Amino acid sequence: MMRTRPLKVALLGCGVVGSEVARIMTTHADDLAQRIGAPLELAGVAVRRPSKVRDGIDPSLVTTDATALVKRGDIDVVVEVIGGIEPARSLITTAFEHGASVVSANKALLAQDGAALHAVAEEHGRDLYYEAAVAGAIPLIRPLRESLAGDKVNRVLGIVNGTTNFILDKMDSTGAGYQEALDEATALGYAEADPTADVEGFDAAAKAAILAGIAFHTRVRLDDVYREGMAEVTSADFASAKNMGCTIKLLAICERAQDGGSVTARVHPAMIPLSHPLASVRGAYNAVFVESDAAGQLMFYGPGAGGSPTASAVLGDLVAVCRNRLNGTTGPGESAYAALTVSPMGDVVTRYHISLDVADKPGVLAQVATVFAEHGVSIDTVRQHGRQDGDGEASLVVVTHRASDASLTGTVEALRKLDTVRGVASIMRVEGE
Amino acid sequence: MMRTRPLKVALLGCGVVGSEVARIMTTHADDLAQRIGAPLELAGVAVRRPSKVRDGIDPSLVTTDATALVKRGDIDVVVEVIGGIEPARSLITTAFEHGASVVSANKALLAQDGAALHAVAEEHGRDLYYEAAVAGAIPLIRPLRESLAGDKVNRVLGIVNGTTNFILDKMDSTGAGYQEALDEATALGYAEADPTADVEGFDAAAKAAILAGIAFHTRVRLDDVYREGMAEVTSADFASAKNMGCTIKLLAICERAQDGGSVTARVHPAMIPLSHPLASVRGAYNAVFVESDAAGQLMFYGPGAGGSPTASAVLGDLVAVCRNRLNGTTGPGESAYAALTVSPMGDVVTRYHISLDVADKPGVLAQVATVFAEHGVSIDTVRQHGRQDGDGEASLVVVTHRASDASLTGTVEALRKLDTVRGVASIMRVEGE
Numbered sequence: 001m002m003r004t005r006p007l008k009v010a011l012l013g014c015g016v017v018g019s020e021v022a023r024i025m026t027t028h029a030d031d032l033a034q035r036i037g038a039p040l041e042l043a044g045v046a047v048r049r050p051s052k053v054r055d056g057i058d059p060s061l062v063t064t065d066a067t068a069l070v071k072r073g074d075i076d077v078v079v080e081v082i083g084g085i086e087p088a089r090s091l092i093t094t095a096f097e098h099g100a101s102v103v104s105a106n107k108a109l110l111a112q113d114g115a116a117l118h119a120v121a122e123e124h125g126r127d128l129y130y131e132a133a134v135a136g137a138i139p140l141i142r143p144l145r146e147s148l149a150g151d152k153v154n155r156v157l158g159i160v161n162g163t164t165n166f167i168l169d170k171m172d173s174t175g176a177g178y179q180e181a182l183d184e185a186t187a188l189g190y191a192e193a194d195p196t197a198d199v200e201g202f203d204a205a206a207k208a209a210i211l212a213g214i215a216f217h218t219r220v221r222l223d224d225v226y227r228e229g230m231a232e233v234t235s236a237d238f239a240s241a242k243n244m245g246c247t248i249k250l251l252a253i254c255e256r257a258q259d260g261g262s263v264t265a266r267v268h269p270a271m272i273p274l275s276h277p278l279a280s281v282r283g284a285y286n287a288v289f290v291e292s293d294a295a296g297q298l299m300f301y302g303p304g305a306g307g308s309p310t311a312s313a314v315l316g317d318l319v320a321v322c323r324n325r326l327n328g329t330t331g332p333g334e335s336a337y338a339a340l341t342v343s344p345m346g347d348v349v350t351r352y353h354i355s356l357d358v359a360d361k362p363g364v365l366a367q368v369a370t371v372f373a374e375h376g377v378s379i380d381t382v383r384q385h386g387r388q389d390g391d392g393e394a395s396l397v398v399v400t401h402r403a404s405d406a407s408l409t410g411t412v413e414a415l416r417k418l419d420t421v422r423g424v425a426s427i428m429r430v431e432g433e
Numbered sequence: 434m435m436r437t438r439p440l441k442v443a444l445l446g447c448g449v450v451g452s453e454v455a456r457i458m459t460t461h462a463d464d465l466a467q468r469i470g471a472p473l474e475l476a477g478v479a480v481r482r483p484s485k486v487r488d489g490i491d492p493s494l495v496t497t498d499a500t501a502l503v504k505r506g507d508i509d510v511v512v513e514v515i516g517g518i519e520p521a522r523s524l525i526t527t528a529f530e531h532g533a534s535v536v537s538a539n540k541a542l543l544a545q546d547g548a549a550l551h552a553v554a555e556e557h558g559r560d561l562y563y564e565a566a567v568a569g570a571i572p573l574i575r576p577l578r579e580s581l582a583g584d585k586v587n588r589v590l591g592i593v594n595g596t597t598n599f600i601l602d603k604m605d606s607t608g609a610g611y612q613e614a615l616d617e618a619t620a621l622g623y624a625e626a627d628p629t630a631d632v633e634g635f636d637a638a639a640k641a642a643i644l645a646g647i648a649f650h651t652r653v654r655l656d657d658v659y660r661e662g663m664a665e666v667t668s669a670d671f672a673s674a675k676n677m678g679c680t681i682k683l684l685a686i687c688e689r690a691q692d693g694g695s696v697t698a699r700v701h702p703a704m705i706p707l708s709h710p711l712a713s714v715r716g717a718y719n720a721v722f723v724e725s726d727a728a729g730q731l732m733f734y735g736p737g738a739g740g741s742p743t744a745s746a747v748l749g750d751l752v753a754v755c756r757n758r759l760n761g762t763t764g765p766g767e768s769a770y771a772a773l774t775v776s777p778m779g780d781v782v783t784r785y786h787i788s789l790d791v792a793d794k795p796g797v798l799a800q801v802a803t804v805f806a807e808h809g810v811s812i813d814t815v816r817q818h819g820r821q822d823g824d825g826e827a828s829l830v831v832v833t834h835r836a837s838d839a840s841l842t843g844t845v846e847a848l849r850k851l852d853t854v855r856g857v858a859s860i861m862r863v864e865g866e
Contacts, residue, residue, distance in 0.1 A: 020727070024584075035770075139580035142575060149749050295745035312584040312725065315582070
């Protein structure tokens, strides 16, 4: 049964995503009305530059006063696609206080202040949905929150940043160096002029915090996420990975400890076997692998960014929030009842691939092996070979069994003190085995 | 806030899936209660053989009278994991009439009578959820129904039967013939003693009907789904596929016609390029590729069957239905408002790989090419080669451009009438390009 009075939507931000949301609200108006049970009305669009012409948007709806828009009191749903912490946070809070529900695509804000925003939403009996904040169009928040609500998630392992995946894929497939691949990503529009948030892993870390919180029903703050960027990954690392039957991806990894009582969340480059489904994720695509007790291994794959894909996720949330509103209910809110401990990086247990430059003389391997043993790190394989340039150095590649990050850090510190170890060329974690 | 009065669950069927649902309801009772907002109580278990010992299930809950159980009137949710049409259909209907919501894993029933069951559920203001009916643990119904509710789905292309994927993967990777691969699948428990429902595509067709209905907001009946099994796929077909840079999968394909006004649904073996994400789906895994206007290309991957994965999907639905019940609401019901025409197979447009046995003499290719041209089927490539055995025959492999299935059928009929065409060795559709 169709209600004729429309639900009023306020749009905060009208950039790449916002303008696509507005466009689809118009072009798909009939479908959206059928699926919701009432028509949608775009009631206002808050922007910074009102003079810019926006195709298909009635200029009388455009305002620079976002605060007044969310305070109107007749808005059913506020769609926030401004990004960043402020003024988005204040606007969302004000929206709840004035009776609106909120759909947001703001990963940075949700990672930093998700708990506080959820609390305000709950206090006012409103919805806060944000499928678009993680991995663009890929349905991930909803499956984790709802489809797997009867299961126990043990691990979330994902490629959640398209820019870095594009760069790493380029390095892997063409042998390009990091800078060359980054330059191409920039030229093609996959990387921003300042790529720091992507290549240093800040973007992926925000998503990891959100995913870990939902997967483990535990509050995980951005500061709880260990973060390591991918700017130091070299062609030599890719060659090493190939030797291992692996490739290198920047991964967001959220894990429950084996005893079940604590969790960890981290972002760093890692080797994964070519046979792993994540290894074949190309270009700017995203994919997230989820392991749970009953379901086993699931993977969700798709475009992780871009105006249209992000708008698809925003509109899916908009339909859900509108349905809830018509039913006089709300969807599942924040679920942090499990309140597990978030352990530091030192507690993470995984395998490591370590490349050392060592003196090319007898006894070096024995010395190195002793250091690993003293720190309780068990060695899986060692490969040693002299250099072509005859400088008296050799390369030593050690792949370990599973060990804690703290043990590995201690091992590497001790290795650096050995006279025979000239340098630690690279340390790379090995995941997904 | 936790309600202390439990929600009562009746379980119909206690086989591989049902016993796992009961087990998880016990072992994860605290988590489920937190996520729902009230504890769950297993109020009754209907089985055929009550004497069978069922670990962890109170024998006093077990009954053979399923009808009496669903008529009790105090049951909040009925979980139907019996399978088949009757008595499942009557029991579900009776459950709605007596105030319960229903979670079902019954693909055959949903494909055949989904519309009628949805109508009864709606009449009584109850939920009918069935994530487990398609692709086991993989969240698919919920993403299509909810995450993509603001988007326009144009195609669903999936491997939705694990048994046939196991067999085809085995044929591809080892060169085994169909019977040998089927025997191995049977020995390992991937195929049932009577594998008809799987290998003839009945199981996949039921899932295709359900997926098409949800994706296109249109009622799609089982009879609307074109179905072709995979028992005739040969090692020679795999060799041909390899020559094309392809492999062979049994695909369920639901498509919107390019003019947008009609849809098709079909199940058949097809060649897909090795570069397509579905090509690397191994063993008994399932994966479904979804293409939509705004989101672009998404893929969902995971175990498509088995007790635990199916139970995970059932429990996710159970949590959702219980939350709805506590909120006094229901989730989205059947959505068939679009009411698009479901076109017959003849209207499907795709590419074809045709292997012909022809007389090894001049002029044959010209004859064959003329037949294709007369039926409006444009040829992409032709490969002709004489046989080693010198029997005066040659093989001719034709790959076409996109053409309707009706045109292709007409072409093949005419080819069979040519004196120089000794036989049509195989016809295989080429998808996913």
